[in-house]
Amino acid sequence: xxxxxxxxxxxxxxxxxxxxxxxxxxxxxxxxxxxxxxxxxxxxxxxxxxxxxxxxxxxxxxxxxxxxxxxxxxxxxxxxxxxxxxxxxxxxxxxxxxxxxxxxxxxxxxxxxxxxxxxxxxxx
Numbered sequence: 001x002x003x004x005x006x007x008x009x010x011x012x013x014x015x016x017x018x019x020x021x022x023x024x025x026x027x028x029x030x031x032x033x034x035x036x037x038x039x040x041x042x043x044x045x046x047x048x049x050x051x052x053x054x055x056x057x058x059x060x061x062x063x064x065x066x067x068x069x070x071x072x073x074x075x076x077x078x079x080x081x082x083x084x085x086x087x088x089x090x091x092x093x094x095x096x097x098x099x100x101x102x103x104x105x106x107x108x109x110x111x112x113x114x115x116x117x118x119x120x121x122x123x124x
Contacts, residue, residue, distance in 0.1 A: 009059035014112035021105040044084040050077035
């Protein structure tokens with residue numbers, strides 16, 4: 001019999017999808033110009049890492065309100081990644097295929113985070 005209890009932030013589907021997004025962002029930004037290492041490359045990577053960092057921090061908070069706050073911050077970081085991906089595509093750093101893959105990953109993560117927040121709001 002499988003144990004489906006959530007014991008760690010790594011058990012959360014929102015974190016799993018967010019982690020997949022982080023890895024993908026690191027992969028696609030490897031090809032950004034060197035001159036952008038401290039610009040867009042750094043910004044989009046930090047925003048992506050912030051998603052899963054805030055999910056993990058929220059998971060370990062005691063109160064539901066704090067959990068919701070950190071999950072909401074994660075959603076804000078996700079919006080940053082969406083915006084920065086669009087910029088990267090529009091200035092030619094990101095091709096259409098990788099932009100679409102990143103966009104799909106952000107949408108899935110956003111939906112999972114929204115569901116998590118919604119379920120916690122019922123408990124407050």
